[in-house]
Amino acid sequence: MNKRTAGDRVFGVIVTLILILCAVIALVPLISVLALSFSSKVAVNTNAVTLWPVGFTFDSWAAITGRPDMWRATLVTVITTLVGTTLALAITSLLAYPLSKKEFGLQKMIMVMVVITMIFKAPTVPYFLTLRSIGLYNSVWAMVLPHILTAYNMIVMRTFFLSFPREVEESATIDGCGPFRTLLQIVLPSSKAVIAVIGLFYAVTIWNQYQHPLYFIQDTSLYPLQMKVRQFVNESSELQTIAAKKAVNYTERSLKAVVVVFAILPIMMVYPKLQKYFEKGAMLGSVKG
């Protein structure tokens, strides 16, 4: 082992400091929104809140969590995310696996077709008309089916399968496994890292989706969480019609803050649990043995 020189240590300190700075930059807006969500109406109205709640109150949170439509939207989002991610992983691995095999004759042609979809995106209007013509208008499936196969994710998964030791698959074949069984019982169980990473990519995409529900969902009872968030985050208009004063201790801005936190909370809770797979995931496709 080499001894760490003074230069190494200084380098380490600098890197740590930069990383701490990055963490602070990422955290400050979140903390400030959180502080806003727990602050009183007067404090929010007069910009008195920075990083700590002023006039601490749960009123904004109570107002949002007391709305049945928020919970309904959460349910829609959770279900579409779960169903979507499961389907996406199944479809993606079923395409990525054969494309990683040289024996598969159409491999090259299909790869070219996949890459084409990455470069040329469908224009909005034909895309809308196509999806509507196959019955996805005003259907929860409009929030699931368009997301279940992403070219980029498929390529990452294929690259991972390419590095899978051939000997293991061959021995499985000798023991009598067909290709499906090899995939399901041999390859996938040892590919947890890539599945976790790709699954997370899909889950975050579906959780955060906004365009698809915006274009395709008219029925407000099918709105996912992000559409509800949008409803609150609208800038208030200059002209306001006179109406009774609200006898409540929250404002539009504190409600916005609550909704934003409400919508990212679940993803924030899942992320750290999946962190360990990311270390392996980051190495994907780097060196082939």
Next chain:
Amino acid sequence: MKKLLSLVCALMLLTGLVSIAGADEVVDVTVWGTNNGFLPVEKGSPLYEKYVEITGVGVIQPYVEWNGGTTYTEQLNLKIAAGEMPDMFNPNGMETQLIESGAVLDLTPYLETYAPNLYNLIGEEVWSSVKANDPTGEGKIWYIPGVIYGRNAPMIRKDWLDKLGLKMPTTQSELVEVLKAFRDQDPNGNGIADELPSGGRAEARWMGQFFAMFGVAMWEGYPQWDLYNGELTYSAVTPNMKDALKFIAELYQEGLLDPETLLNNKAQWDAKINAGTVGIWEHIPQECYNYAEAINEATGEQPDVALLPVIDADGYEGQGFYTGRKLSGIEYVVANTTDEKKIMAIMQLLNAYGDTSKWMDFFYGVEGMHSQTVDGVTTRLADDKATQQNLVLTPYNTISTADFQIELLSSQLGGDREWAISQAIRNVQELGQYTKLPAGDGIPNSIYGEYADIMNRTLYVEYATKIITGEYSIDKFDEFVEKWYANGGEAVTENARAWYAKKQ
């Protein structure tokens, strides 16, 4: 396949027959417009029924995300591409394209006969502007315009003046004195020099007080077209603007404007006013009770938010004014159709929309949802996006007059709000004397043609902000005017003057 097709045709015929058979039934009209997050209006819902009661027509409005208009336009585009244009909608900038392609209905033959209330209320003068704006050049009425009174003006903390023993400023030197006193003499009495004598928002917006005194036509920070030296000119490139910017830059140097003036967004600037730290600001006097009540909640003081009179500027011989506006954009176009029944239903709806005797009904919406009646007195409930459907038709805002606003405000007086709302009533009453309609009122965006940068006032904002902060000296203003004319300003001015000549 053929069989299936003939079956579909037969079914369509049948549904057609059924709808003819039910001719007495209420006709539904789909209306698209602004919705800042309220619930949609579905068939059979309480607000739908209320509209049937008021107008005799069923009004349906799905939830269409507004988002400053961008998301709305996207979705409108998709609907039109899919062949499902709403029956009546705010075209939000797409009107020229739609009119030229024949997608919207020519309203000229219908309005006067079938929607006389609306036709007469809006008045011949406005209709002639609407006809002058016909992009096909045939002088037809393609849209229902928004018509408003000159509702924007600067306001001042009169209670601060009283406290410091100052009188209402009327000249430029008095104004500077007042601003200095606001800065130095702690008018809010909290012992901290936290007062911001005046200010505005990013892009030099919402500080009309300093433009008005030099005769610069300015609406919410957008330079307007008005007569300068007898010719229609963009107010940003006039010597008046140069004087205004010079004065604003001096105030900025002196610390008489919020140092963050050019960074503030609406929420940030409002928060400073609400905290009771701002002396003079421009907004909409008819809703000044919002500020008054917020200041009261934050500081415990009962402020007097008064109208600031137009200030006499040194060396300016003309009369300053607060810029009014009458023709305020486009509210609705009607989808082109040959379905007479639909057209008649829309006319019936528009006739009710223009019937001032029904405006309070539109304002109160659904009893129990938008308003409540206690002891015979009806009041509008506080806005609540969780429970309230979007009020689709708001003629009291889109064809607003000062008189009706006063009536509206007076109907909500009473109780512990009286002090604040009566300030708004007083301000709206006083506002008329200071307001002038610029000659270019109602000028269509089509005059800008391909010069989007001029329409978006890119160059103006750059020079105005740099001059105010002192990065550029005021001498740079002449360079701006030159550049502006060279980069399309010439052509745009020509178009604007041609429009004005036609309107005359």
